[in-house]
Amino acid sequence: MARQRSASRSLPSGAGLLELIERKLGITSSGLILVALASLGWFLAYTVGGRAMFLLVYGAVVVLLVSYLLGRRKLSIEVTRSDIPGRVREGQVVNVELEMTARRRVNTVILEETLHPHLGATVKVPIATLPSGESVDHRYSFSPRVRGVYKVGPLEATWSDPFGLTRNRVLLTEPTEIIVHPSTELVHDRVLSREWEDPPIRPPISKPWPTGFEFYGMRDYSPGDDPRRIIWRATARTLDPITLEGHILVRESEQGITDRVSIVLDTDVKYHSPGNPSETFETAVRAVASLGTKHLKDGFGVTVEVNGRRLANQLRGGTNRIRLLDELARVDRERVPLTKALERMMTGGRGQLHNVVVTPHLDENAAGRLRILIDRGVSMMVALVQWDETDPDAIARASALGCNIVEIHSKAPLESAFARVIGAGVRRER
Numbered sequence: 001m002a003r004q005r006s007a008s009r010s011l012p013s014g015a016g017l018l019e020l021i022e023r024k025l026g027i028t029s030s031g032l033i034l035v036a037l038a039s040l041g042w043f044l045a046y047t048v049g050g051r052a053m054f055l056l057v058y059g060a061v062v063v064l065l066v067s068y069l070l071g072r073r074k075l076s077i078e079v080t081r082s083d084i085p086g087r088v089r090e091g092q093v094v095n096v097e098l099e100m101t102a103r104r105r106v107n108t109v110i111l112e113e114t115l116h117p118h119l120g121a122t123v124k125v126p127i128a129t130l131p132s133g134e135s136v137d138h139r140y141s142f143s144p145r146v147r148g149v150y151k152v153g154p155l156e157a158t159w160s161d162p163f164g165l166t167r168n169r170v171l172l173t174e175p176t177e178i179i180v181h182p183s184t185e186l187v188h189d190r191v192l193s194r195e196w197e198d199p200p201i202r203p204p205i206s207k208p209w210p211t212g213f214e215f216y217g218m219r220d221y222s223p224g225d226d227p228r229r230i231i232w233r234a235t236a237r238t239l240d241p242i243t244l245e246g247h248i249l250v251r252e253s254e255q256g257i258t259d260r261v262s263i264v265l266d267t268d269v270k271y272h273s274p275g276n277p278s279e280t281f282e283t284a285v286r287a288v289a290s291l292g293t294k295h296l297k298d299g300f301g302v303t304v305e306v307n308g309r310r311l312a313n314q315l316r317g318g319t320n321r322i323r324l325l326d327e328l329a330r331v332d333r334e335r336v337p338l339t340k341a342l343e344r345m346m347t348g349g350r351g352q353l354h355n356v357v358v359t360p361h362l363d364e365n366a367a368g369r370l371r372i373l374i375d376r377g378v379s380m381m382v383a384l385v386q387w388d389e390t391d392p393d394a395i396a397r398a399s400a401l402g403c404n405i406v407e408i409h410s411k412a413p414l415e416s417a418f419a420r421v422i423g424a425g426v427r428r429e430r
Contacts, residue, residue: 031165067165076103079172101135116150147182151175181325182289185414221248260301266359267306269333283410307336342369360385367397
């Protein structure tokens with residue numbers, strides 16, 4: 001049964017003063033006009049002393065009281081909402097089914113399901129007449145446009161008196177929380193870069209990753225090698241056409257610097273594009289989500305930080321993908337500079353981590369701290385999110401660092417962006 005209590009709840013963003021009064025007092029705009037006219041009539045009747053005017057005022061008050069009592073009739077209706085998934089992706093279509101059953105006859109009732117503007121428009125279902133014991137179904141769908149954490153609901157029933165002077169609301173179903181994950185794309189981060197090695201020499205602080213992904217060369221087969229790494233075409237070229245003797249060649253990949261990755265998301269509101277949602281910030285979150293899920297799939301340990309704190313620490317394995325996306329769904333801009341995160345990197349022993357910094361701006365202070373880290377032998381990639389007001393000197397500062405640079409545009413696919421890398425000021429294709 002519907003709970004017969006006032007549904008005085010936090011209003012949706014953009015609710016006006018009239019809606020606030022309606023929810024608090026249960027009086028519609030027509031009722032407020034009647035109250036104003038009755039007050040003005042009473043003042044004139046008191047001033048002039050007209051008895052007939054007093055009678056009109058008292059009649060208006062009686063009509064308002066009767067309307068209020070009629071609008072407070074009990075509503076006996078049961079409503080069930082289909083299960084809503086707790087986690088969805090940006091752009092995913094979510095179907096919802098509402099089933100309403102009347103315990104007694106119901107007339108002129110509107111069911112209202114409140115939705116956040118980023119989910120869709122508020123759903124209103126008018127019910128002209130619903131006989132006792134009968135049910136009616138209503139289906140609707142919504143598609144989240146922006147990642148975040150939202151509420152679906154509450155589901156309320158509203159009805160009015162025959163004169164339309166008052167309106168009553170009853171809460172039918174509590175709101176349900178839904179987490180919208182940022183979308184991810186296929187990206188390629190050159191974690192196993194050779195810029196740190198000239199075989200067989202490698203920096204003393206580096207840590208090899210034994211099963212690399214980048215093709216390095218071929219060598220003769222050795223007992224114990226995985227047969228799946230044999231390159232049969234190259235092996236066939238070594239065969240002598242007469243003796244059929246040759247060499248079995250296997251693929252050898254580059255050794256990486258580390259099997260741990262740290263991704264820093266610049267959340268400084270000062271340098272991101274304005275608006276809610278912010279175009280550059282959503283692009284940066286999408287890039288971090290794509291990088292994080294890619295490295296988790298590849299077996300790396302992933303740490304994600306924002307300017308003011310650490311979001312996720314050393315996640316590993318595909319099962320932690322949901323946890324990472326949950327954190328990124330909740331993240332928001334803050335008034336903390338990027339240098340705070342870089343200072344933590346300088347004091348946190350990042351020599352055995354591959355670091356990626358995703359930012360829309362790189363000033364001299366941040367570039368100076370990155371230079372110190374790179375001079376220490378830290379593996380670093382900087383992903384610059386470009387927009388109309390991007391500082392043109394940011395690319396120059398980043399290129400002067402000597403690390404890999406990626407330019408990300410909000411309208412361009414991430415795969416093509418990460419396929420074009422600027423290393424030490426030289427653009428190269430992967």
